[in-house]
Amino acid sequence: MDDVHARLVRAKDASRATARLTSDDKGSALEAIAKALVDAADEIIRANGQDIERGRADGIGESLIDRLRLDSKRVTALADAVRQIAALPDPVGQVVGGHRMPNGVALEQVRVPFGVVGAIYEARPNVTVDIAALALRSGNAVVLRGGSAAKESNSVLVRVMRDALDAAGVTPEAIQSVDDFGREGARALMQARGLVDVLVPRGSASLIETVVTESSVPVIETGAGNVHIVLDESAPLDWARDIVVNAKVQRPSVCNAVETVLVLRPAAERLVPVVVPALQAEGVTVHGDETVASLTSDVVAATEEDWATEYLSLDIAVRVVDSLDDALAHIRRYSTGHTESIVTTDTRNAERFLAEVDSAVVMANASTRFTDGGEFGFGAEVGISTQKLHARGPMGLGELTSTKWLARGSGQVRG
């Protein structure tokens, strides 16, 4: 087995080649990957079956099994996402700024690939393909470190993609996995300043915390979503019910699912007796405060811990607050800065909420499930950034590039 450092050096070397690929070259390579994934569907699903079997034996929960699973439909969706990415405009070379200096030097700011993008993630094997495809489309090499729960799936996916690159005339070294180095692979990635240009952790809050704390490579934080919906006094009953139910139930295991609903007191009597049973009818366990419990039945008493919890399951916390001020204060205290939405027909409250909530995506009258690269039209997403540096919210191709300044002069010196 070669050492992890050597593998990172090969990624860096490969990144100089991928940076110079034309859009057409990159498009063809991605088409080749998409085709190879479909051709290898049986093999991928078989490897995934081993992961799921081992997961069940290890007693991992159903929400994790759901994220881990690749069936024939999901493999097709993976290949489709790669084709969508191949069809997106190439960000590399785009001129994003510039002007002529008074002395005649022409300044131009252009998008360039980062170089090497590292990703550390958990159970979802689709991340392996999404990130590799997005990285390549934007001219980067990629180093992947997936969760051990998906190791068989990822091993096949990486091999299939590397073989497809090779056949398409692109160096397969542009896609590296360090899964076989275990925790040492993750550590090496986090300390690879100068070899890895940016690191994207995707997964649980504790994974992200570890990467942020231990990495000396610049990190883009993604994912943890303690997501709130505020039901204003003016919230229409149907919007309130439909948005809360959709945001919780449509796919509870992902980061843009709502976790806490804050109901303004003047609306509690009107909304709680409808919204809570609608959730319960879909199998949701409602953790409510005393007011919520007094207005409806089968409510589990909420504790302080519930406000801070990203359930990622069919659980939800519901709290009645006295005012929009109190709702904003609750969000300031407990939000992870991912997505918050208000249901209201009061323009003043909607605009105040949009202005004052300090999250990546702030909504009025829409389901938090829309915070998603696909929904935002990016083709697929690298993750949802919850930090403020470089990228915030769903990250697409542009977020996987840096810029550089080009200056063309004719002998100018500074006076």
Add this chain to the structure above:
Amino acid sequence: MDDVHARLVRAKDASRATARLTSDDKGSALEAIAKALVDAADEIIRANGQDIERGRADGIGESLIDRLRLDSKRVTALADAVRQIAALPDPVGQVVGGHRMPNGVALEQVRVPFGVVGAIYEARPNVTVDIAALALRSGNAVVLRGGSAAKESNSVLVRVMRDALDAAGVTPEAIQSVDDFGREGARALMQARGLVDVLVPRGSASLIETVVTESSVPVIETGAGNVHIVLDESAPLDWARDIVVNAKVQRPSVCNAVETVLVLRPAAERLVPVVVPALQAEGVTVHGDETVASLTSDVVAATEEDWATEYLSLDIAVRVVDSLDDALAHIRRYSTGHTESIVTTDTRNAERFLAEVDSAVVMANASTRFTDGGEFGFGAEVGISTQKLHARGPMGLGELTSTKWLARGSGQVRG
């Protein structure tokens, strides 16, 4: 003395107020700061005199004394920079993206302040004012940690700026210094995730290394500049001489000064005997390889260490390389990714250099001294980012903002 955490919390609270200031409010506050600085010039220069006296007693070098010094002209320049920043367009609220989703949800990506900007820097007291003004103009609060060499100067500068804010009706808590906490202040800043949104280290390579390694707050690396100029076979003699001399001599103590000149072998005999004496005539010590020494006199033998050194003084390394490939390889190995320039009239070589050098600013036929926020038209600069995340090259106002997505719907849910 209150504790450092309480001070960071006050900065965070203040950042909610600064985020909502109008452009006019911010402009007035900055005008008030500019005026207050000029009014307090004598006091500032007196405090600076104490710092310089202590510095000389401690035996710090002349290049450090130069960076530390505030005379009447430099105080006026400080105030002018603040006024220039006040006059710049406000980035906050600028719409940078967006579209209507197929289901009718209106998506809008707008610039918002980061919140709290932290800065850790060394001897230059102008950084105190530049960063505070840039942070305020872009709606941020700022927490400053200056070098102990400038502590008297910084203490007066911070007090003058806070008093001016107060008089202008803006909370003075928007400008905080943690200088009085010594190293503990720097440590607290680096660990203040959730309170400090971005941290900018400015200064020596070792300062930056420490901050990058120890900070869990997102960092923008700035400054260290092992800057190269390549003299191509086609380099005109006058451009080569004027650009190299200007890039080394005009202000040797700053990061955009050139440190190594790489001469292509076919041009060595023509260029070295002119360029090296021109440098020496300006008092520069030339560290050269054997070929350089054979073509001119008074050359100090260069060692491996010279190629890696950011002198920040009237020293320069000169090496003869066989080809542009070798020059590019040398730059890949030793560059800190700040600025590199080529002197050439060969378009093919110029464009290859511009495309392949992976630095924040890549030039053809211009002095590296142009890599500067003022020269780039940003009014002043927060620093020069040598990393690839978020900002690369001179950072101005836009680089001190994040974005957020606003989504305005009418009850939409995800299907």
